[in-house]
Amino acid sequence: MRVLLAPMDGVVDHTMRALLCQVGSIDRCVTEFIRVTNRLLPSRVFYRYSPELKHNGLTHCGVPVYIQLLGSNPQMLAENALLAVQLGAPGIDLNFGCPAKSVNRNDGGSVLLQDPGRVFDIVQAVREAVPCKTPVTAKIRLGFNDSSQFHKNVKAVVDAGADELVIHARTRRDGYKPPAYWQQIAQVSVDSPIPVIANGEIWSVDDYQRCIEQSGCQDVMLGRGLLACPNLSQQIKACYRGEFCSALKWPEVCQLLGSAFFNTLEQYETKHVGGRVKQWLVYLKRQYPEATELFETIKRHNDPELYQQAFSQSIARSA
Numbered sequence: 577m578r579v580l581l582a583p584m585d586g587v588v589d590h591t592m593r594a595l596l597c598q599v600g601s602i603d604r605c606v607t608e609f610i611r612v613t614n615r616l617l618p619s620r621v622f623y624r625y626s627p628e629l630k631h632n633g634l635t636h637c638g639v640p641v642y643i644q645l646l647g648s649n650p651q652m653l654a655e656n657a658l659l660a661v662q663l664g665a666p667g668i669d670l671n672f673g674c675p676a677k678s679v680n681r682n683d684g685g686s687v688l689l690q691d692p693g694r695v696f697d698i699v700q701a702v703r704e705a706v707p708c709k710t711p712v713t714a715k716i717r718l719g720f721n722d723s724s725q726f727h728k729n730v731k732a733v734v735d736a737g738a739d740e741l742v743i744h745a746r747t748r749r750d751g752y753k754p755p756a757y758w759q760q761i762a763q764v765s766v767d768s769p770i771p772v773i774a775n776g777e778i779w780s781v782d783d784y785q786r787c788i789e790q791s792g793c794q795d796v797m798l799g800r801g802l803l804a805c806p807n808l809s810q811q812i813k814a815c816y817r818g819e820f821c822s823a824l825k826w827p828e829v830c831q832l833l834g835s836a837f838f839n840t841l842e843q844y845e846t847k848h849v850g851g852r853v854k855q856w857l858v859y860l861k862r863q864y865p866e867a868t869e870l871f872e873t874i875k876r877h878n879d880p881e882l883y884q885q886a887f888s889q890s891i892a893r894s895a
């Protein structure tokens with residue numbers, strides 16, 4: 577049974593991957609999507625999205641980080657996939673799920689689910705371009721406006737030779753609105769010749785259990801749930817083994833937050849790093865009341881010293 581960390585554009589970058597993998601029990605990460613148009617991207621783009629390429633495509637804890645590509649030109653996706661592999665990517669993931677208007681207007685992401693033939697061509701071209709030993713995976717939604725093409729899209733991915741398939745159990749029209757329709761995944765997961773990984777709306781161990789039951793999957797991919805509860809993966813794996821693991825206490829989470837802030841100070845402008853921390857706090861508010869208080873304290877500030885003070889006070893108050 578595996579737990580994957582979901583790609584999240586603008587949220588889960590290499591710093592976040594490193595932190596969440598350090599907490600533990602994550603089996604694979606995927607980068608934010610890299611948009612491919614009509615050219616071979618310079619290597620620096622791949623290194624920017626995945627500094628892990630300099631370490632064999634692994635996080636510091638040894639978790640593989642697949643490169644996610646988004647685009648519609650099979651040949652260009654294939655060439656960029658090959659370059660990513662030559663730079664050290666341990667696997668390639670193809671994005672057929674992005675719902676953003678700006679992306680869909682440019683013929684990328686979930687819009688491709690309207691035409692399973694195009695999904696097939698893309699997966700096949702990438703599969704043929706990269707070495708057999710490099711996994712090629714695809715991430716889809718149930719469909720674009722509805723799920724009428726769902727089975728055909730799954731067949732396209734499988735027939736084109738993908739190694740695994742992640743299904744975000746909603747259509748593009750559903751956006752991120754609950755619920756996720758896990759039971760629809762069961763229509764394809766049960767007889768699938770490749771592993772199918774369930775994704776969407778898993779915020780707790782309870783959700784995980786219902787998702788597994790309804791989707792017929794063994795493996796799950798977690799996005800927002802892992803940001804709201806950074807050791808959700810540990811809790812889920814403990815549950816799978818028939819054991820219990822409690823959620824991290826606030827001081828531990830706050831330490832992580834502190835690392836997220838101070839580890840990235842050298843890489844980004846302070847105001848951007850502050851933005852990332854505030855963004856994470858918004859997810860944490862769902863699970864930790866202390867996050868609301870800390871958010872209120874820092875929301876108008878970008879001064880590292882004030883942050884340090886605020887983190888220390890928040891830890892002291894809840895210890």
Ligand SMILES: Cc1cc2nc3c(=O)[nH]c(=O)nc-3n(C[C@H](O)[C@H](O)[C@H](O)COP(=O)(O)O)c2cc1C
Nearest residue numbers: 582583584585608609744776777778798799800801
């Ligand atoms: C802010 C944000 C950014 C996302 N970026 C990506 C992305 O770059 N690639 C991708 O395949 N999915 C992306 N997703 C979708 C997630 O990977 C995931 O499928 C979705 O959030 C549902 O899972 P969850 O309920 O566990 O969060 C993004 C989602 C969010 C909320």
